[in-house]
Amino acid sequence: MNAFLILEDGHVFEGKSFGAQKEVICEVVFNTSMTGYLEVLTDPSYQGQGVVMTYPLIGNYGVCLEDIESEKPWHSAFIVREISRTSSNFRREEDLEDYLKEHDIPGICGVDTRAITKILREHGCMGGMITTNPDFNLDEILPKLKEYTVTDAVKTVSRTEKEHFNGDGFKVALLDLGTKNNIIRSLEKRGCDVTVYPADTTAEEILGDQPDGIMLSNGPGDPKECVQIIKEIKKLYDSEVPIFAICLGHQLMALATGADTEKMRWGHRGGNHPVKDLKSGRVYISSQNHGYVIKEETIDPDVAEVSFINVNDKTIEGLDYKNKNIRTVQFHPEACPGPQDTAYLFDEFMDRMKGAKNA
Numbered sequence: 001m002n003a004f005l006i007l008e009d010g011h012v013f014e015g016k017s018f019g020a021q022k023e024v025i026c027e028v029v030f031n032t033s034m035t036g037y038l039e040v041l042t043d044p045s046y047q048g049q050g051v052v053m054t055y056p057l058i059g060n061y062g063v064c065l066e067d068i069e070s071e072k073p074w075h076s077a078f079i080v081r082e083i084s085r086t087s088s089n090f091r092r093e094e095d096l097e098d099y100l101k102e103h104d105i106p107g108i109c110g111v112d113t114r115a116i117t118k119i120l121r122e123h124g125c126m127g128g129m130i131t132t133n134p135d136f137n138l139d140e141i142l143p144k145l146k147e148y149t150v151t152d153a154v155k156t157v158s159r160t161e162k163e164h165f166n167g168d169g170f171k172v173a174l175l176d177l178g179t180k181n182n183i184i185r186s187l188e189k190r191g192c193d194v195t196v197y198p199a200d201t202t203a204e205e206i207l208g209d210q211p212d213g214i215m216l217s218n219g220p221g222d223p224k225e226c227v228q229i230i231k232e233i234k235k236l237y238d239s240e241v242p243i244f245a246i247c248l249g250h251q252l253m254a255l256a257t258g259a260d261t262e263k264m265r266w267g268h269r270g271g272n273h274p275v276k277d278l279k280s281g282r283v284y285i286s287s288q289n290h291g292y293v294i295k296e297e298t299i300d301p302d303v304a305e306v307s308f309i310n311v312n313d314k315t316i317e318g319l320d321y322k323n324k325n326i327r328t329v330q331f332h333p334e335a336c337p338g339p340q341d342t343a344y345l346f347d348e349f350m351d352r353m354k355g356a357k358n359a
């Protein structure tokens, strides 16, 4: 069956429908990862978004459920050049198309994803619609696409119950803003005893459990939507507990301490973003997925200093907080998908917790 991708600027792409057959409105973004489509699909930070994969063949190694980064895929739609009709891998459990059907996610294939990506790079990310109805009326649809924004993002993806993962090492509190499993795995691998808290947990409850360290996870949506969470994070900042924050967590810590964020034109989504550690001068290749960024001029130099920048566009990729045991990064040291160059930041977090305990 034919399907259409309609962009808010009036571009229409015709392709074939796969996965669920339903009409959705979403924010259309692109991802340049060459592998790891399942990790991309199950990263909760994509909630409300339709993702264009620039890599031309998707689904060729099927669905390996060991690789999922949360309980289910969160995309509104999946947009690919070619969906592999057969899949082969020794860990494969099913075909990607069936997996998307089970989770009611519509896909469109047979569209020129490079052309779409070029449009998004020119115009910035846009509202879009996927539909199988050929009788669409652009005059009615385009205003709806223009006003689309992702809302209630963190609330939609966060756990509603506390979850505990036993370990005999440091006691880590992880605030689930839409966490990827590999943040939990990375802590477990280092022996940590991890408690994952729903996003609406108060700082008092978290601090009352006396963690050795706190992690703020990645997550979807506009960071400024998280008004109450930001207030709780300010209280965590005021405590002396070591903190490590990733992506949305990094943005929320900045907002909690007086800095501001803004929407990027097309964001960073992929597995090959170079970031530079400003202290050592060393460049790491990082995994990224974000559409917002901290505005450099709003950072109070008495509060935080920039630790990493993106080599491509010089945007802020990390902050170290002054007189605090707090490091935050915009990129994804937990990878999945993507390079693991910056996994050492988890080891560094262990060292910071150790230092705080011995102090």
Ligand SMILES: NC(=O)CC[C@H](N)C(=O)O
Residues within 6 Å of the ligand: 045, 217, 218, 219, 220, 221, 222, 223, 246, 247, 248, 249, 289, 290, 291, 292, 293
């Ligand atoms: N991966 C994330 O945590 C993304 C953070 C935020 N939703 C953004 O798009 O910038």
